[in-house]
Amino acid sequence: MPPYHHGDLRRELLEAAVEAIADRGAAAVTLRGLAADCGVSHAAPAHHFGDKAGLLTALATDGFERLGEALAAAGGDFLETGLAYVRFACDHPAHFEVMFQPSLYHADDEALVTARARTSELLGASSRAAAPLGSSSGRRREVALAGWCLMHGFASLVRTGAITPEGDPVATARRLGRAAFGSR
Amino acid sequence: MPPYHHGDLRRELLEAAVEAIADRGAAAVTLRGLAADCGVSHAAPAHHFGDKAGLLTALATDGFERLGEALAAAGGDFLETGLAYVRFACDHPAHFEVMFQPSLYHADDEALVTARARTSELLGASSRAAAPLGSSSGRRREVALAGWCLMHGFASLVRTGAITPEGDPVATARRLGRAAFGSR
DNA sequence: TGTACATCAGTGAACGCGCGTTCACTGATGTAC
DNA sequence: TGTACATCAGTGAACGCGCGTTCACTGATGTAC
DSSP states (O other), X not given: OOXXXXXXXXXXXXXXXXXXXXXXXXXGOOHHHHHHHTTSOTTHHHHHHSSHHHHHHHHHHXXXXXXXXXXXXXXXXXXXXXXXXXXXXXXXXXXHHHHTOGGGSOTTXXXXXXXXXXHHHHHHHGGGGTSOTTOOHHHHHHHHHHHHHHHHHHHHHHHTTSOOOSSOHHHHHHHHHHHHHTTO | OOOSSOSSHHHHHHHHHHHHHHHHOGGGOOHHHHHHHTTSOTTHHHHHHSXXXXXXXXXXXXXXXXXXXXXXXXXXXXXXXXXXXHHXXXXXXXXXXXXXXXXXXXXXXXXXXHHHHHHHXXXXXXXXXXXXXXXXXXXXXXXXXXXXXXXXXXXXXXXXXXXXXXXXXXXXXXHXXXXXXXXX
C-alpha cells in the first residue's frame, strides 16, 4: 500500500534514468520503464516532464550544472580542470552520455543553454595559465581546446570500452596530460 | 517493375544505413526503413544480415577496415596519423558513430575484431617517432594514447556539434596537435 | 475548530504506431547432363 | 540445344511486443474563511 503521493517522484525518476543509462545506454530509457522502476503508473512521468525529451533535458541540465561546479572547484588550473572533467565523466557516465547527444533532448532549453555556456567559459579560462607567457589569444584558445579534446576523448574512449586503463582513470589522464602538454 | 533480383542489395542497404545515420543518428536505423529506401520488401535485410545487429556489425567492420587503410597511408608519422583519424571521422561520420558504440553490434565478430586490432596497432606504432629519443616504452605508449584521445575527442566534439570549427576541421586539428605536442 | 473549494499528483484504460522476426512461398539464376 | 534440378534472393502476410501519448478520473493536500 504505497501512498498515493510519492514524495519526490521527479527526482526519483531522474535517478532511475541515470541508473538505466549507466547500465544499458541512453537508448534503453523508456518512460514506462522508469515508471515501473519507481513503482508508479506509466503515465506519471509525463506529468513531471511533459515528454521523454523533457526528462532527458532535465538530466542533461543537471549534468552541465554539476560539471560546471566541478570545473570551478579546480580553481582555474589547466591540468586540474581537465582532470576534473575526466573525474566527472567517470563518476557520472549517464549524465556525460546524454549531455553530448543533443538529439536526445530539447537543446534550446533555456536552463540547459545557460549551464552549458558556463562549462565552456570555465574550460576556456583554464588555459590562461597553460599557454606560454605572452601567447596570443588565438594560441591560448588552441591550448584550451586541445586540453578539452584530450580529456573528452579519453573519457569517451574509456566509457565505450575502447580503452581500459589499469587503476584509476584520473591518474592515467594525468599522465596523458603531462605527455602532451609537459608541465603546463 | 523492378527486377526480382536486385543486383547488390547488401551493399545498397549498407549505403542506405550510412545515409540514415549521418542524417538522423544511429538510433534512426530500422531494417524496415532501410528496406523501404532500397525499394525492397521489409524482410529482405534479414536475408543478408541475419538481424539488425548483424547489419551494424558489417558497417562497423567496414569502418575499421577503411580507418586502418587511412592510418596506414599516413606512413607512421605521428601528427599525420592523427589527422588521418580526424579526416576519416569527418568523411565517414556514420561509420565513426557506430564503431564506437559496441552495444549496437556483435562486438565479438571475428572480422570486426581483426580490423579493430589493426587500427590499434597503427595508432600505437605512430608514436615511435613522436616520443623523445630514448623514451621508455611506457612513455611512448602514453604519447600514442594522448594523441589518439586528442584526435578522437576533437572528432567527437565536432560530430556532436559541441565544437564548430571555422574552415577545414583537419586544419584546426593540425593546430591543436601542434599546440599540445609542439613539433613532434 | 470546521467546512468548502481550488490545486496538485498520480491512475488506469485506451489509442495507434512502428518495430524485429518468422515462415511458407515464389521468381530467377546457374549448373549438370 | 534442351531439360531437370538445386540453389539463391526476395516476397508478403502474420505474429506479438513495447512504446509514447492522451484523457477523463480520483485521491490527497493545502488554503481561505
